[in-house]
Amino acid sequence: MTELQRRSEYPRPQFVRGQWxxxxxxxxxxxxxxxxxxxxxxxxxxxxxxxxxxxxxxxxxxxxxxxxxxxxxxxxxxxxxxxxxxxxxxxxxxxxxxxxxxxxxxxxxxxxxxxxxxxxxxxxxxxxxxxxxxxxxxxxxxxxxxxxxxxxxxxxxxxxxxxxxxxxxxxxxxxxxxxxxAETHVRRVRLTPDIDRNELKLQAFFGGLPAGAEVSMRATITFQGMPVTEDTFKVTNETESRTIGIHDFNDHGLGRWWSPEKPNLYDLQLTLLVDGQETDNVSSYFGMRKISIEDGVVLLNNRPYYMKLVLDQGYFPAGLLTAPSDEDLRRDVELTKEMGFNGARKHQKIEDPRYLYWADRLGLLVWGEMANAYHFSETYVGRVTREWLQAVERDYNHPCIVAWVPINESWGVTNILVDQQQQQHALAMYHMTKSLDMTRPVISNDGWELVKTDLVTIHDYEWRREVLTERYSEVDKALSARPGNRWILVPGFPYEGQPLLMTEFGGISFKKSDWEGWGYSGAANEEDYTKRLEDVIVPMLKSPVIQGFCYTQLTDVEQEINGLLTYDRQPKIPLETIRRIVEGR
The missing domain is CATH 2.60.120.260 (Galactose-binding domain-like)
Structure with missing residues (x-):
């Protein structure tokens, strides 16, 4: 086994100590x-x-x-x-x-x-x-x-x-x-950027605070090695909060805000002192980034932003859910960007933090999604709730994450259309996620049968250009189409003007390796594959009501051959051709 396959990189890149x-x-x-x-x-x-x-x-x-x-x-x-x-x-x-x-x-x-x-x-x-x-x-x-x-x-x-x-x-x-x-140490931090006030809210959680000693923490913020600000404050409780002004450039083209186009990151050094002596030192980072919805429009850093995502299952032929190396995770981010996408929806997987690190560093939006169950029970409710709480806590600080998806396609809540208990569970997951994080949109049930939700997200594997063009020409047509014979919104939960996004579509199969498999529609050769990509992506880009999309999918996975890349990450057609289509050129 090579050193890369041994996974020798630091596993928790948002909270780094020198010794491990x-x-x-x-x-x-x-x-x-x-x-x-x-x-x-x-x-x-x-x-x-x-x-x-x-x-x-x-x-x-x-x-x-x-x-x-x-x-x-x-x-x-x-x-x-x-x-x-x-x-x-x-x-x-x-x-x-x-x-x-x-x-x-x-x-x-x-x-x-x-x-x-x-x-x-x-x-x-x-x-x-x-x-x-x-x-x-x-x-x-x-x-x-x-x-x-x-x-x-x-x-x-x-x-x-x-x-x-x-x-x-x-x-x-x-x-x-x-x-x-050390006995007295920083357990974790919670970092919330506010670009409107040019501030960072820092919440720090401590362990082993000694009685009778004077404890303080110094937070040092730099940008590309240059000092930005420093703040030292007393620690008297196991949790302390501090708002730190980031007196720095903001907009007008000179900004240091984070985006896929400019993935600017600030470095944060936390030094814990007991009676003036250093006991703990932690390195972290953050991005000044805002994702919001105003008047039914998705905004990134207060500007309309069209999300072009790809569905990414995060599977690897030799490692399954585990990437063979850190370089493999980085390469998935790079390939996604090279094809013209500005984001990924990590599908049915709480992804390795190293992937999120590279998305932060290289500039890629990520939708964080829970790995769902398939049948509903009270035992399931307890399991999924506890694990989702831990997932949101783990990944809260990553600027790349811009949406939370606790449930996908009614998995685990198969009767949500008619079962009020399952509707209440989806509502509970939505509101619980909002109670943990008010800074990101939450999708209650991605794809269809949505209850309360910040984005109305649709899954539609129709492959005919003319049908997609007509279906997504108006909001009412989009909401009444019922692709897959499913209601978009559960009756009793009316449309409230939320942005519409197409979060699964395409899925075109094209065999370019030894793998046998299937897709939602099939291409005979590279020319046919290129045309079929255009036929599904162009209607999304030209739709007056769709504000973003997520194409299915990044790679082939086992028996699925509907990836833009083969399972071993080889492009099925030139990356530049895909990029041209995704960018609408």
């Missing part, structure tokens, strides 16, 4: 199909496991070294750890980027963490259970392969992929790392 230890790489591994591991004491760490796995790749993937796609819902991991001498005197936090679906962690036989949710991070302070010399970390992961009330995204509940569903991910699939922190 990468725990990716080879771990001992075992299937527990009889679910006997806990009863037999596997968590104590002395039992040898029969397999090796390359973390953070799931056992179903080629890069894991196992590549077994059959059902194994209970799996175990084990590795040893020697703590570096320079970490002595610090609190040691063991971090997991994501483990699908439930995880329990033991260190030296003592349970240190339990977490539910397959797409969100967790950590444990393991300081007090460590010993000198070799320590043993054991992880038990439990998936529920056939449970369709589980938030699972595109992971199929049958053994072989089919239709729009793909190979499952079980266990660790994002990076694992160890981080030393």
């Amino acid at each position: 230890m990468n725990l990716n790489g080879e771990w001992d591994f075992e299937f527990d199909d009889g679910n006997v591991g806990e009863r037999e004491g596997w968590n104590e760490g002395s039992r040898p496991f029969s397999k090796k796995i390359q973390v953070p790749f799931c056992y179903q993937s080629e890069l894991s070294g196992i590549a077994d796609t059959s059902f194994h819902d209970v799996v175990w991991y084990r590795r040893t750890l020697a703590v570096p001498a320079e970490y002595k005197g610090k609190r040691l936090h063991l971090h997991f980027g994501a483990v699908d679906y439930e995880a329990t962690v033991w260190v030296n036989g003592k349970r240190v963490a339990a977490h539910e949710g397959g797409h969100t991070p967790f950590h444990a302070d393991i300081t007090d259970v460590l010993t000198d010399g070799e320590n043993v970390i054991v992880v038990r992961a439990v998936d529920y392969s056939k449970d369709v009330t589980l938030p699972r995204g595109k992971q199929f509940w049958e053994e072989k992929s089919a239709g729009i569903f793909y190979t499952r991910t079980t266990g660790i699939w994002q990076s694992v790392w160890l981080e030393p922190v």
